[in-house]
Amino acid sequence: MSRTRISRKEALAWIAETFSEQPETLDEGTRRERIPAWDSLGVLALMAGLDEKFDIRISEKEIGALNSVGDILEVLKRHDALAPD
């Protein structure tokens, strides 16, 4: 099955929507501590979104390594869901 691929800009917008943030407030360096909705429930929303939109399942280990928006983009890149720049 071919995976959905989106641009970096679209990915940032999607991450913002997942965490109920305005897209313009996030960039790759934004840490999770600065995103109020990125808590244990936010992680579930992220996992569901990755599964539904990209067919990506992330492990507990991968979840533990997510500390910034850039880390989420890396997950998308690693799973071939991020279109080349």
Add this chain to the structure above:
Amino acid sequence: MASLTTAAPRIAGIGTCVPRRVFDNLRDATGFGEVEVRKVTGMAGVARRHVVDGATCTTDLCFGAAGVLFEALRVDPATIDALVLVTQTPDYIMPSSSCLLQQRLGLSKECAAFDVGLGCSGYVYGLWLAASMLAAPGLRRVLLLNGETPTLYADPADRSVSLLFGDAGSATILEPGRDGGRWHFVLRTDGAGRRDLIIEAGGFRDRFCGESRKHFVAMNGSNVFNFTLDVIPPLIEDTLRLSGRSAADIDYFILHQSNQFIMKHLIRKVGLAPDRVPLILGEFGNAGGPSVPLTMTQGRLVRPERRPASLMLLGYGVGLSWGSALVDLAPDAVLCHTEWPLGAPGEGGGN
């Protein structure tokens, strides 16, 4: 491989019982701010839950469920030849709570009775046990009880569970089948996930642990999420393949009511019609294994009048343990419900 087909027993009826006391998450939750409560309840889908008071245990809820069912069916307790109680919240470590209920329900001393220690998958496993027991001649009726009081093992300070659980008991009376039908079961286990839902203290590994938090359930939400998405789609597929049926042949998919967010994601992922997957979490919370029979009595099922309803029951969770039961519910099977303590006017109605 535990993928099995048995002769179909007959479900004479199902009774359920919940505590009369209602906890409204938004109105009654203290310890969390309103915004936080709204977030959790919005995601989990639990607005209200029925919760036991300090004097009510699993056997009380199962007694209530059995009582309303006995009355609706006019069952003579002496005709119950076996009692199976599925629970992970027994009244005591010993004796088995099924023995307490044998006496309390006035069952014969010639009745077999035993507990089965399973949680969210428990009702499905219990049906398989009952069907297997009835496959050999000799038993007139099996009383399958499934009760849990998970609110008593939820840490009030842990928002991921303290606003989620509700308590419930159920009673199902099964008799040998008459029409040559078949039930189908797919039963699975993965003990590698034992720490994803665990109460570490109180058992014999650490009986008198001084850390109070270890006497409450600890849940790894992300692992439980992944587990559910990993196992339920193939479980449904395997059950349909075993039975030779298609999803269109199933009137209702009765899922263990775990968490609305996970359930709705699952429904979309598997492509189930939402009107075939009743959700009762909003009013009853996650009651563990009994949430399956509770959904059958409270899920407003529209049952066919001239043929049995075809139901796929799906239990999944602690263990990790999961399973399915593809069963038929005859038009004359009684479904009834009550609240504990008993005694209010107009209660115990059947449908």
